[in-house]
Amino acid sequence: MLLPRRPMYVIFDMDGVLLATEQIYTDVTQEIVGRWGKTFDWSIKSNMVGRPSIESARYLVKTLDLPIEPEAYLREREAAFQTRMPEAEPMPGAVELVRGLSERGVPMAVATSSHRHMFDLKTRRHGEWFRLFDCVVLGDDPRIARGKPAPDIFLLAAKELGAAPETCLVFEDAPSGVEAARAAGMLVVGLPDPGLDPERLAGAHHITHSLTEIRPCDIGPEAKP
Numbered sequence: 001m002l003l004p005r006r007p008m009y010v011i012f013d014m015d016g017v018l019l020a021t022e023q024i025y026t027d028v029t030q031e032i033v034g035r036w037g038k039t040f041d042w043s044i045k046s047n048m049v050g051r052p053s054i055e056s057a058r059y060l061v062k063t064l065d066l067p068i069e070p071e072a073y074l075r076e077r078e079a080a081f082q083t084r085m086p087e088a089e090p091m092p093g094a095v096e097l098v099r100g101l102s103e104r105g106v107p108m109a110v111a112t113s114s115h116r117h118m119f120d121l122k123t124r125r126h127g128e129w130f131r132l133f134d135c136v137v138l139g140d141d142p143r144i145a146r147g148k149p150a151p152d153i154f155l156l157a158a159k160e161l162g163a164a165p166e167t168c169l170v171f172e173d174a175p176s177g178v179e180a181a182r183a184a185g186m187l188v189v190g191l192p193d194p195g196l197d198p199e200r201l202a203g204a205h206h207i208t209h210s211l212t213e214i215r216p217c218d219i220g221p222e223a224k225p
Helices: 022-036 053-063 070-087 094-103 116-122 152-161 175-183
Strands: 009-012 108-111 135-137 168-172 187-190
Touching: 009 152, 022 070, 053 070, 070 116, 094 108, 108 152, 135 152, 152 168, 152 175, 168 175, 175 187
Parallel strands: 009 108, 009 168, 108 135, 168 187
Antiparallel strands: none
16 A cells, blocks of 8 residues: 555544445335336435435435435435344455554544434444444534535544544545545545446545555554664
C-alpha cells in the first residue's frame, strides 16, 4: 500500500467496508421500486451510498420518478431492515485487519452515516469485534452539521481519537465518502464494490479490492529493528 505518508490512526466507514450490507440495501430497495417496474442498479446507487438516508431517498424518488414520498420509502425500507440487517456478515479481511491493528495499538474509529438504531441492527451479532474500536461516530450525532461528502463526520471522529486529520487514514467504499475524507485532509483508501466503476473513487490515495490486501504493519508506528 503506497501512501504519501504513514498514517497513525484509522477511521473505517461501515457499510461495504466492515460489513457486507450493500447487497441487503440493493435487494430491499429493488423490492420496493420493482412494484412500479423500476430498476435499482449501480448507476443510481453510486450516487446514494454514503450519504444521509433522507438525501439518498430524495434522490431515488426523483431519479426513478416514484409515486411515493421519500419518507414513505424510508419507512418501508426500515421495516424490511429489521429482519435483514442483523444477517450482515463481515467483509473479507475486515475482522482480521481490525484485530491486527488493535494488537499493534493503532487507535481506530467507525464513522458511518447510519443512525443509532440501524447501527445496532447491523452490529447485533458483532459486538465483541466492534468493541475493539476506540470510538464510533454515527450519522445522527447532533454534532454533525452536514453529511458526506462534507468532512464533518470524519473530523469529529478524528477529534474523538485525539488525532490531527492529516495523521488519519480512512477506508471508504463510496464516492461521497472518499470526497469527504479528502475534504477533511485525510488519507483515504478506496474499496469499490464490484458493481461500482473504480474510477468513481479516483480521488482515493490507494484503491484495494479487499481488506485482505492491507497489512497492519503498514499503519501506526514503525516496528523497531
